[in-house]
Amino acid sequence: MSEAETLASVADVGGPQQPLLEVRSLSKHFKLSGGLFGQGGVVRAVDDVSFAVGKGEVLGIVGESGCGKSTTARLIIGLIAPDVGEIILDGEAVGAALSVRVLRRRVQMVFQDSYASLNPRLTIEDTIAFGPKVHGCSADEAHTRAHDLLCKVGLDPALFADRYPHELSGGQRQRINIARALALAPRLVLLDEAVSALDKSVEAQVLNLLLDLKDDLGLTYVFISHDLNVVRFISDRVLVMYLGEVVEQAPVEVLWEDARHPYTRALLAAMPSLDPDHRTKEAPIAGDPPNPIDPPSGCRFHTRCPFAESVCRARKPMLTATGNDRHTAACHMVDMSSGHSWAGHSFTGEEHHA
Amino acid sequence: MIIYVLKRLVLVVPVVFAVALVCFLLVHIAPGDPLVSVLPPDASAELAEQMKRAYGFDRPLPVQFGIWVWNALNGNLGTSIATGRSVIEEVSRAVGNTVRLAVLASLIGFVFGMLFGFLAGYFRDGWVDRLVTTIAITGVSMPHYWLGMVLVIIFSVILGWLPAVGMGAGDWAWDWEHIKHLILPAVTMSVIPMGIVARTVRALVGDLLSQEFVTALRAKGISERRVFVHVTKNAAPTAIAVMGLQLGYLLGGSILIETVFSWPGTGLLLNNAIFQRDLPLLQGTILVLALFFVVLNLLVDVLQAAIDPRIKRA
């Protein structure tokens, strides 16, 4: 099989309207060992998460550490098996129409910790060529491809192909990570904290590289980060996660201007301000993050929410549209019928009527 | 903590069972006739059959295992084919001697190991450290049975100060007649544990002293003595744990030294059992020695848990 056949980018199946990735009711609980007879708690790492990603879009996922964003990424790419839920890639369900092996040709991941993300014993060339070789490319084809990819990510193959990871800087290693992810010509790339470990200037270069590659190669991204500035820069739409659940999703500027979930607002407010006239005076979220083993009843955020009422403790809010169809939030204040005294009000002062 | 102890106890049960199984299997895969040492070579087939039945060797293996375990739980480990005495009797007699030897060796090893380890840790990278490290490595690389021979050569053959073999006449008593027989074997046995303890303590003490909070303590003006006490308290649990394990090894693995010195302990008993192909004695002895080791490991774990607050609170 020639390289062109084995690794041609997989053809588009469903047309531009069909989302490239659909995640439905995804859940993953981890059992903990403990106690005298091995009964322990259950960490509800990802709980009933659903979202869709359009073709050519960049979906950002934000949240505190431990909110389940990395686990979600690993579920999507099949490194962990979900307990409940479906993953649908361009109309085909994983497990049914789509085997995991094929899934891995279409979805790839760029990892964060760039030192542990590259095998210290393999040269850069070998690392990038590994994937193609696994899928049937001959050694020559795979290495040629590796050289091409190095060029694409801005590294001169003559200088870098034979090097080992420990000889490179963080920014260079992340470029290698990206090149490796692109080696199998995927359609969807998951970036898990891909720039978090880099210096700011290098971070900017890598982000720009990512955007260029997206346009060149027609990629779709899911970009996971705890850094709101980065997410704002690169995303088209943003998903906010808290304790394993999606609490809000919206197009990026809509989220920044009119966030509806108190947690999102707190996250945005917590960003240190660069404006000396509008300094961030106090931490907007009170209390400690709750234990993912024993999440609060009802709305998981209610223990730290300044707007919490009894309905919040009693009933879990579902993702509800806020008037703008593309902007949904899981908060009783958005749901007109919830019984919350603030239902229907937005923070920007506009009132809603369903 | 109690939960931890209970957990450990529960885990020990399958281990003990597996140990018993392995003991049994080891002995019964041995080629050769188990009764060869007892029967005269011209014994009739009928007599051989009778003996076999008397010892239960004619039953299928799983049944033999079951019977053996059941009897063992009731305190009966069978009868030695060679001497005709009960295995328990033989082992009890020997155990005391081995325990005395091993405990004394452990004490010597522990005391000197700690001493050397502390010296090396305190004077890290100096000549003291190098000397101690050399001693430790020598101790650990030493074939102790050879050391025993060399000590016998020096102290018995050439100088004639100490006896070479045996325990002294009759049963054990804490008199010079017997103690002089104990010295050489105990010293020989102490060398390996001493080396291991010295190495461990050296590393521990060195690490502790270089940790920042020790510098902080000293900066606060705490006297050296207090620092020393502090270091000891932190190093003690691990040192004790290591020594406990070593004691277990000594108890279980004393055969070589006991052979060199003809010390009438469980090791020598094992030796005899092997060469006389005395199956019941062999089985029983291996079981008891292995159990010693298992129990000691358990004790060391529990002790460590009691002393180390990190485990205690878990």
Next chain:
Amino acid sequence: MSALADDLVRIAKVDRARGYWTTVGRRLIRDPVSVGCGGVILVIALAALLAPYLGLADPYHGSMIRRLRPIGTPGYPLGTDELGRDMVSRLVYGGRLSLFIGLAPVALAFTIGTTLGVIAGYVGGVVNQAIMRIVDVFYAFPSVLLAIAISGALGAGILNSLLSLTIVFVPPIVRVAESVTTSVRNLDFVDAARASGAGPLTIMRVHVLGNVLGPIFVYATSLISVCMILAAGLSFLGLGTRPPEPEWGLMLNTLRTAIYLNPWVAALPGAMIFTVSICFNLLSDGVRSAMDVRG
């Protein structure tokens, strides 16, 4: 390509990453203790291998008239043993079996133990539990006891010793291998390899093994000295090599009764065991230090 580009490439190739093992080798050679110990072992091993060509006396042939001659007897620089055989010859030839029975079990245990440990560490789950619990059972016995029990059961002989010692050393290596593999397995690059669709065997071979062999190897070398002592110990008890084969442990056994007549000759075989054992120990420590290279 322009001339400048050519130069750049040439410089880059020359400046190219030195292999990890070359660095380790370089550091090892600079350590006098390691070099010394390595030298001693090499000399003994070579002498053992080339024994027939060294013009030594026949190690099997002795004469009762010349038994137990002391060290320095003309014609017998290290004396003679209890059957009148030349000690120099016995010791040199003895090196063959002694070195073999000291190294081979560790080599075998390394192979078997690494395989089992890497599988247990990588696959995890039930397979891991099964393998590690079996290993735990063997850990319930002190190694000396286990070796002697197995040898006692199987009977004397070199192959039996080999088998019994290999069984004794497999469990510790499995434990170390499993532990190292588990920590490597959790690193991101293994996840990345899984994400590219590779199967477990490929990943173990390409990504795990290279990163894991180093630490396991170092640990295994630290076991060699113990194995030599234990192997000689088995022969000393009569459970290993059988007479008249020359082997240091067996020689200690047969010369034991001679300590009253010729103590120093009786002690010689043990000195050899000790020398080789301590050299392996120091060498192993040296290798460990040399391998502690951070990129």
